[in-house]
Amino acid sequence: MKTNCGLPQETVRKIVERLTSLTADLYVLLTKTLRFHWNMEDPRFYFLHELLDGQYHQLLEEVDLVAERIRQLGKPVSASMQEFLKESRLKEVKSAMDGNKMLASLAESYEQLLKLLRADVELCDKLHDPATSDICVELLRKFEKRVWILRSHL
Numbered sequence: 001m002k003t004n005c006g007l008p009q010e011t012v013r014k015i016v017e018r019l020t021s022l023t024a025d026l027y028v029l030l031t032k033t034l035r036f037h038w039n040m041e042d043p044r045f046y047f048l049h050e051l052l053d054g055q056y057h058q059l060l061e062e063v064d065l066v067a068e069r070i071r072q073l074g075k076p077v078s079a080s081m082q083e084f085l086k087e088s089r090l091k092e093v094k095s096a097m098d099g100n101k102m103l104a105s106l107a108e109s110y111e112q113l114l115k116l117l118r119a120d121v122e123l124c125d126k127l128h129d130p131a132t133s134d135i136c137v138e139l140l141r142k143f144e145k146r147v148w149i150l151r152s153h154l
């Protein structure tokens with residue numbers, strides 16, 4: 001399939017490189033959120049279990065948005081578990097079952113993503129790709145809110 005979104009190939013290459021890492025980051029975070037949803041031990045269990053269920057479903061939509069942008073740019077999506085682990089800038093860590101530790105660990109992952117997304121917005125703007133920039137800004141807005149929500153429980 002050939003698509004032509006009007007961007008130079010070198011621009012597409014640079015943007016897809018970032019989006020590939022972002023797809024992997026989001027998939028690793030999605031898996032972490034689901035793991036915490038399952039394994040949490042906390043007096044507020046039901047509430048936090050449901051909170052993370054919502055975040056897991058939001059992340060599924062968000063990773064889909066990023067991966068489909070790669071397709072719109074005409075490239076295939078690297079999407080095996082091995083590739084996700086290789087490409088992700090968020091590393092998988094062992095964690096306690098304690099609710100507060102889990103929420104803090106998720107907040108830290110989102111905070112790391114905020115820094116990466118700001119750099120992505122800068123690159124997209126420099127390369128004149130407002131559509132990808134808009135996706136990154138949307139994620140920034142959502143993740144800043146998610147950090148606020150997570151940290152509000154600590």
Ligand SMILES: [Fe+2]
Pocket residue numbers: 037053
């Ligand atoms: Fe569940």
